[in-house]
Amino acid sequence: MTGMEGMSANPLDLLPEILLLLGAVGGLLLGLWTPQHKQSRVRILIVVAALASAVAATVDLTEPDKGVFDDSWMIDTTTGIVRITVALATAAAVLLSSTSLAGHPRETEAYVLMVLAALGAIALAASNDLLMLAAAYLLASVPLYALAGFAKDARGVEAALKYYLMGALVGVLMLVGIAGLILATGSGNYVELSGSLPQASMPLVALGVIGVLAGMAFKAGAVPVHFWVPDVTAGTTPAMAAFITTIPKLGAVAAAFRLVAEPFAAIPLDVPLLVAVIAAASMTLGNLAAFQQTEVLRLLAYSTVSQVGYMFMVVAVAGQSDFAVPALAIYLAGYAVTNLGAFAAAAALPKAASIGEWADAVRGRPRLVLSLAVLLLGLVGTPPTAVFIGKLTIFTATADGNLVWLLVLGAVNTIASLFYYLRWIAPAARTVFADSKQPDHMLAGTQARAVMVSTKVQVLRGPAMMVHAAAVLSVLLGIGAGVWLTFIA
Amino acid sequence: MLLSVVILLPVVAAGVLLAVPGLPDRAASWFWVAIAALDLALIGWMWIGFASAASEGPSGVVDGIAYEQKIQWIPTVDASYHVGVDGLSLPLIAMTGVLFLAAAIWSLREKQRPRTYAALFLFLQTASMGTFASLDLILFFVFFDLTIVGMYFVIAGWGHGNRRRSALKFFIYTFVGSLALLVGFIGLFLGSETRTFDMVALAADPPLTDSPVAAGLVLLAISIGLAVKTPLFPFHTWLPDAHTDAPAAGSAILAGVLLKLGTYGFVRIAMPILPDAWQRWAMVIVIAGVVSVIWGAFTALAQTDLKRMIAYTSVNHMGYILLGLGAAGLVAQADEQARTIAVTGAMVQMVSHGLLTGALFLLTGVLFSRGGTYAFDRWSGLARPAPIFAAALGVAAFGSLGLPGLSAFIAEFQIFTGALQAAPIATVIAVTGIVVTAGLFLVALQRLFSGEMKVPEAGGIASARSHGGEGKRSAEGGGPRGVKTITGNDDGRAPAVFKDLNGRELTAILPLLILSLAIGLFPRALLDIIEPAAAALTSLVGR
Structure with missing residues (x-):
C-alpha cells in the first residue's frame, strides 16, 4: 500500500x-x-x-x-x-x-x-x-x-x-x-x-x-x-x-x-444493522417531518435529513458490495449539486419564507420553476438526473449487500418524499401557469396584482443563475454518467 | 442512429420551442405539427427498411433487432443507452408517431400557452418512443418515469374539472408503480450471472432460473409496476379521473400510448427475462386479465359520462391483452402455434386500442368543446346536425367493440383463438366482456344520436365557438364549469346549434380511423412485422 x-x-x-x-x-x-x-x-x-x-x-x-x-x-x-x-x-x-x-x-x-x-x-x-x-x-x-x-x-x-x-x-x-x-x-x-x-x-x-x-x-x-x-x-x-x-x-x-x-x-457486532437502522430512521423521520413544513428552508432541512438516510444505506453495505464505492461517489456528487441548487432557489427569493410566498413571487418566471422542478424531482430520484443514478446504484448496492428490507424501505420513502417536493413544485407551477393565461377581462386586476407582487419580492439574479446551472448540471451528470464515472471506476 | 434521431428529435424540438423567445403561438403549434410529421416520416422510413429486411422464421427480442445502438451509460452497473427495434416495438413506435401527430393537429388551435403545451407533448413523445425502443432496463425506467412527469404537467396545467387532484393521483399511483418496477429491475440485475441491465443479454440468459421464490418476487414487483400503468384491476382507480380531467389530446396520448407502456413492459421484460416465473404464474396473469375485462366492462356500463365510460373500456381492453399474454405462458396446456397467435393478438390489440381509443377521446373532446360536458343526459339527437361526428364516433365505437373489418376484431379474435386452448374457461368468460362492451357502446350511441336534439346551454357553445372550438376556458377557474340545463328547443324557440366536425378535428381523427380500418381489412402488413417477433417471444417463454 x-x-x-x-x-x-x-x-x-x-x-x-x-x-x-x-x-x-x-x-x-x-x-x-x-x-x-x-x-x-x-x-x-x-x-x-x-x-x-x-x-x-x-x-x-x-x-x-x-x-x-x-x-x-x-x-x-x-x-x-x-x-x-x-x-x-x-x-x-x-x-x-x-x-x-x-x-x-x-x-x-x-x-x-x-x-x-x-x-x-x-x-x-x-x-x-x-x-x-x-x-x-x-x-x-x-x-x-x-x-x-x-x-x-x-x-x-x-x-x-x-x-x-x-x-x-x-x-x-x-x-x-x-x-x-x-x-x-x-x-x-x-x-x-x-x-x-x-x-x-x-x-x-x-x-x-x-x-x-x-x-x-x-x-x-x-x-x-x-x-x-x-x-x-x-x-x-x-x-x-x-x-x-x-x-x-x-x-x-x-x-x-x-x-x-x-x-x-x-x-x-452487527454494525451494518446499526447503520441500516440509522439510515431507515433518518429517511423515514426526515420525510415524515417534512410533510408538515410550510417554510421553504425547513422543508429543505428535513429533506436533507431524509437524504442522509439514503446515503447511510450505502454506508450500511460498505465493504460488502462491489457497487458500494461507486454508489457513494455518485450520490455524494449528485446530492451536492442538487441540494445546492435547491437552496439557491430559496436564496433567489430571500424574503419569501413560506412556500406560498415563494410560489407567488415567481410569477412570470417559468424557467425558474422549470429548473426548480428538475432539482426537486431530482432529489426524489427522477431520471435522468444525477441523484437518480446515485439512488439506483445505492439501491443496487443495498440489495447486493443483502439488506433487501432497507431497499424496500428506501423505495417507499422515495414515494413519500414525492409528496412534499410536489407541495413546493405544484403551487409554483400553478402561479406560472395562471400568469401566462391572463384572461383579457381580468387583465386590469391581474396587472394591479402583478405590480403589487413585484414590489413585494424581487428575484435575485445570481442565485437564480445558480438554480439554472445546478439543474443543468444535475441532468448532465446524470446523462453523462458514463463519461465521468470511468474516472472513478 | 436513425432510431436515436426518431427518439430525440421531439425533445430537441421542445428545447428549441422553449429557448426561442418571442415565438408566436401559432408558429409554435405549426412547428409542433411539422416535427411530429417529420418524426412520423422517419418512422415510416424505418418501417420500410425493417419490412424489406425481415426474414422468415422467428426473429426478435434477442436477435433480429434493427437500428440498434448501444452507448455505455453507467459503467459501474453496466447500464447503457441501448435502443433498437424489432417486431414488438416497431408497430408501437409507429402507432405512437401517428397518435402524436393527431394530437398535434388537434391542438393547432390551442389557446392556452400553446408553446409550453407543444413542448410538453414533444417531450412526452420522446419519452414514449424511448420506452418502446429501450433495450436496457434502466433506460426503459428512465423514459417510463419521464412520461409520468410529462403527463402530470399536461393534466395539471391544461386539464379541466378536478384536474390537480387527478394529476396528483395519476403521478402518485404511477410513481409507486415505477418504483416497484425499479426494485424488480434491481432484482433482475443482481440475479443475473453477468450483472447487467441489458434486456437482450438478460433475455438470452435468463436470471434467477434456479431460485423460483426470488424469481416470483421479482416478477411480482415488476408486474405490480406494470399493472399500475396498464392498468389492471385493482390498480386502475387513477385511470378514470386522469382520463376524464385531462385535455382531449392528453387523454388520447394517455390512453393510446402511455397505457401501452405497461403492457409492452410485460412483453419486453417480464415474459422473455423471467420465462420460468411467467409460466408458473401464467394462470394468475390470465385471471387478472379476465377480471379486468369483466370489471372494466361492467363499470363502463354504469357510467353516466361518455369520457369516463371510454376510460373504463380501456381497463377492459387491456384485460384482453393480459389474457393473451398469460395464455402464452401456459406452456403445458397449449401448443406453440396457439400461444403465438395469442401473443400476436395481444400485440395487435395494443396498436388497435391506441388508434381507436385515441380517436374516441378526441371525439369526446369535440363534445366538450361544444358544450363543456360529457354527461350523457345533456346531449341527444346529435346525428342530424352533426352527421360526420356521428359517423366518426360510430366507426370508432364499433371498432372498439370488435366489429369485423376494424383492427380490434383482428386483435381480439386472435387473442381468443390463441387463448381458448390454454385457458378455455377464462376465455369464455372474457368473450362475455365483448357482449357487455357492445351493449354499452350501442347504448351510448343511442343516447347521443337519437331522439330529440338536446345540447347544453348556448353560452357554452358561443364561448366554444369564439375560441376556435377548443373551449379550454373552463380550466381557468379550475372547477367544473356550471352549465345550465337549458336546452335550445324545449319550447320550440331558437333551435340549438351543434357544429359538426371542422377541418382540423377531422384531419386529426380521420387518419386514426382509416388506419384502424386498414388494419382490419388488410392485416398482413402489420402481422408480417409482428408474427416473427411473437413467435420468437413465445419460444423464449416456452424455455
Whole structure:
C-alpha cells in the first residue's frame, strides 16, 4: 500500500488541501488589507483556490490508492470524490452567499470560515486514524458554529447555540468512543484496528463504535442527532444553510463509510444493522417531518435529513458490495449539486419564507420553476438526473449487500418524499401557469396584482443563475454518467 | 442512429420551442405539427427498411433487432443507452408517431400557452418512443418515469374539472408503480450471472432460473409496476379521473400510448427475462386479465359520462391483452402455434386500442368543446346536425367493440383463438366482456344520436365557438364549469346549434380511423412485422 518504509510523507500528496488552506489564510490576510467595498477580491481568491484544489484533486484521482503520513491520511477514490465535490461545492456556496454577504462587515470572515469547514470535511473523509478523525471533527464543526450564528439575530443565535451544545455533547461522546477503541486495541490507526478490533473487549468496542458513529451521524445530520438541522437551516441565510447542509455531510458520510468498511468490518457486532437502522430512521423521520413544513428552508432541512438516510444505506453495505464505492461517489456528487441548487432557489427569493410566498413571487418566471422542478424531482430520484443514478446504484448496492428490507424501505420513502417536493413544485407551477393565461377581462386586476407582487419580492439574479446551472448540471451528470464515472471506476 | 434521431428529435424540438423567445403561438403549434410529421416520416422510413429486411422464421427480442445502438451509460452497473427495434416495438413506435401527430393537429388551435403545451407533448413523445425502443432496463425506467412527469404537467396545467387532484393521483399511483418496477429491475440485475441491465443479454440468459421464490418476487414487483400503468384491476382507480380531467389530446396520448407502456413492459421484460416465473404464474396473469375485462366492462356500463365510460373500456381492453399474454405462458396446456397467435393478438390489440381509443377521446373532446360536458343526459339527437361526428364516433365505437373489418376484431379474435386452448374457461368468460362492451357502446350511441336534439346551454357553445372550438376556458377557474340545463328547443324557440366536425378535428381523427380500418381489412402488413417477433417471444417463454 505504501512506500518502502511503510510510509510516505510527501507534502505534495496533500496539495488539494494545501491549496484550500492557502485560500483560507490568503483570503484572511487579503481581507485585512482590503477596503470594505472591494472585498470581492477575497471572494475571487477563495474561489480560485477552491477550483485549483478541485483540479489538483482530479489529477490525484488517477493515481493508485495510498495512505500517507503514517497511514493516518488515506487518498483513494472516496477521498478523491469528496475532495473534488467539497472544493467545487464550496466555490459554488461562496458565490451563492456573495449575494447576501457583499458589503457585509464580516464578509471575508464568512468565506474563510467556509473554506476551513470545507477543509474539515475533506479531513473527515480522508482520516485513516481515529485521532485524525477527532481533529477533523473539530475542524469541520467549529467554523460552522460561527457561520450558523453569523446573522447575530435571535433565530441565528438560538440555532448556533443549539448546534454548538449538541456538537459539544456528541463530540464528547465521540471522544469517549475513540478513547475506548484505543484503550481496547492500543492503536487508533484503521489498518491496525481492523486487525485487532475483532479480538478486543466487546463492551469497549461497542462503546467505541456507537460513539464514533454518533459523531459522524451528527456531522451528517442523521437521526437521532439531527435536531440542529432544521433550526440551523432556518436560522441562517439560505446560502449559509446550503453550505452547512451540504459540505459537512459529504465528509461525514465518507468517514462513516470508511469506518464501516475497514476497522468495523470484521468485529462480531452487527454494525451494518446499526447503520441500516440509522439510515431507515433518518429517511423515514426526515420525510415524515417534512410533510408538515410550510417554510421553504425547513422543508429543505428535513429533506436533507431524509437524504442522509439514503446515503447511510450505502454506508450500511460498505465493504460488502462491489457497487458500494461507486454508489457513494455518485450520490455524494449528485446530492451536492442538487441540494445546492435547491437552496439557491430559496436564496433567489430571500424574503419569501413560506412556500406560498415563494410560489407567488415567481410569477412570470417559468424557467425558474422549470429548473426548480428538475432539482426537486431530482432529489426524489427522477431520471435522468444525477441523484437518480446515485439512488439506483445505492439501491443496487443495498440489495447486493443483502439488506433487501432497507431497499424496500428506501423505495417507499422515495414515494413519500414525492409528496412534499410536489407541495413546493405544484403551487409554483400553478402561479406560472395562471400568469401566462391572463384572461383579457381580468387583465386590469391581474396587472394591479402583478405590480403589487413585484414590489413585494424581487428575484435575485445570481442565485437564480445558480438554480439554472445546478439543474443543468444535475441532468448532465446524470446523462453523462458514463463519461465521468470511468474516472472513478 | 436513425432510431436515436426518431427518439430525440421531439425533445430537441421542445428545447428549441422553449429557448426561442418571442415565438408566436401559432408558429409554435405549426412547428409542433411539422416535427411530429417529420418524426412520423422517419418512422415510416424505418418501417420500410425493417419490412424489406425481415426474414422468415422467428426473429426478435434477442436477435433480429434493427437500428440498434448501444452507448455505455453507467459503467459501474453496466447500464447503457441501448435502443433498437424489432417486431414488438416497431408497430408501437409507429402507432405512437401517428397518435402524436393527431394530437398535434388537434391542438393547432390551442389557446392556452400553446408553446409550453407543444413542448410538453414533444417531450412526452420522446419519452414514449424511448420506452418502446429501450433495450436496457434502466433506460426503459428512465423514459417510463419521464412520461409520468410529462403527463402530470399536461393534466395539471391544461386539464379541466378536478384536474390537480387527478394529476396528483395519476403521478402518485404511477410513481409507486415505477418504483416497484425499479426494485424488480434491481432484482433482475443482481440475479443475473453477468450483472447487467441489458434486456437482450438478460433475455438470452435468463436470471434467477434456479431460485423460483426470488424469481416470483421479482416478477411480482415488476408486474405490480406494470399493472399500475396498464392498468389492471385493482390498480386502475387513477385511470378514470386522469382520463376524464385531462385535455382531449392528453387523454388520447394517455390512453393510446402511455397505457401501452405497461403492457409492452410485460412483453419486453417480464415474459422473455423471467420465462420460468411467467409460466408458473401464467394462470394468475390470465385471471387478472379476465377480471379486468369483466370489471372494466361492467363499470363502463354504469357510467353516466361518455369520457369516463371510454376510460373504463380501456381497463377492459387491456384485460384482453393480459389474457393473451398469460395464455402464452401456459406452456403445458397449449401448443406453440396457439400461444403465438395469442401473443400476436395481444400485440395487435395494443396498436388497435391506441388508434381507436385515441380517436374516441378526441371525439369526446369535440363534445366538450361544444358544450363543456360529457354527461350523457345533456346531449341527444346529435346525428342530424352533426352527421360526420356521428359517423366518426360510430366507426370508432364499433371498432372498439370488435366489429369485423376494424383492427380490434383482428386483435381480439386472435387473442381468443390463441387463448381458448390454454385457458378455455377464462376465455369464455372474457368473450362475455365483448357482449357487455357492445351493449354499452350501442347504448351510448343511442343516447347521443337519437331522439330529440338536446345540447347544453348556448353560452357554452358561443364561448366554444369564439375560441376556435377548443373551449379550454373552463380550466381557468379550475372547477367544473356550471352549465345550465337549458336546452335550445324545449319550447320550440331558437333551435340549438351543434357544429359538426371542422377541418382540423377531422384531419386529426380521420387518419386514426382509416388506419384502424386498414388494419382490419388488410392485416398482413402489420402481422408480417409482428408474427416473427411473437413467435420468437413465445419460444423464449416456452424455455
